[in-house]
Amino acid sequence: MPGLYYDQFQVGQVFKHPIRRTITEADNVWFSAMTHNPSYLHLDEEYCHNETEFGQRLVNSCFTLALMVGISVGDTVLGTAVANLGWDDVRFPKPLFHGDTVRVESEVLEMRESKSRPGEGIVIFAHRAFNQNGELVAHCKRSSLMRKTPA
Structure with a gap:
């Protein structure tokens, strides 16, 4: 779409994106390895079980951010974005x-x-990600340079 x-x-328009995603161990390990992030929090089950309050590995927060924004693309900017201008106020209130x-x-x-660019405008989105229990796990503001409807 x-x-x-x-x-x-x-302004004020809300999109409840229909795509949901269950995060797998492979997602987390692969993303961490591909981005050269050797953090024990993402890769070492024994460490996390014995040395952290969580008792298990955490999903890499950069993966969480990418997934949150990625899920939004089809309903918002697919084929109409010129560029992603940046993310602000990125927060992870609960782990995944x-x-x-x-x-x-x-x-x-x-x-x-x-x-500076006629025919284009900037849209600032608030993205919010929730786990299966309805708990907010991530949120950010994203600025996107968008095309206007062609004449």
């Missing part, structure tokens, strides 16, 4: 573990026309 053009968004299922919602917080 293609994304929306800049002028099709409205192998076997947790993530659902995501996005809200349009702000919009403004691009001053």
Whole structure:
């Protein structure tokens, strides 16, 4: 499903994305290895069981961020984004573990026309990720440069 053009968004618009994802051990280990992150928190079950309050490995927070934003793409910016301009206020209030299922919602917080690029505008989204228990596990603001509807 293609994304929306800049002028099709409205401040306050909320997307409850239909895609959900159960996180596997392979997701976490592969992502951590691919990004050269050797943290024991993601890779060493024995360490996490004996040395942390969690008792098990945590899902890499960079994977959580990427998954949260990735799930939002189809409903919002697929084929209509020019560029991702950045993330702000990235937070992980609760950890994710192998076997947790993530659902995501996005809200349009702000919009403004691009001053330097006619035919484009900036949309600021709030993305929120929840686990299977409805607990907020991640949130961020994302700025995206978007195309306007072609003339």
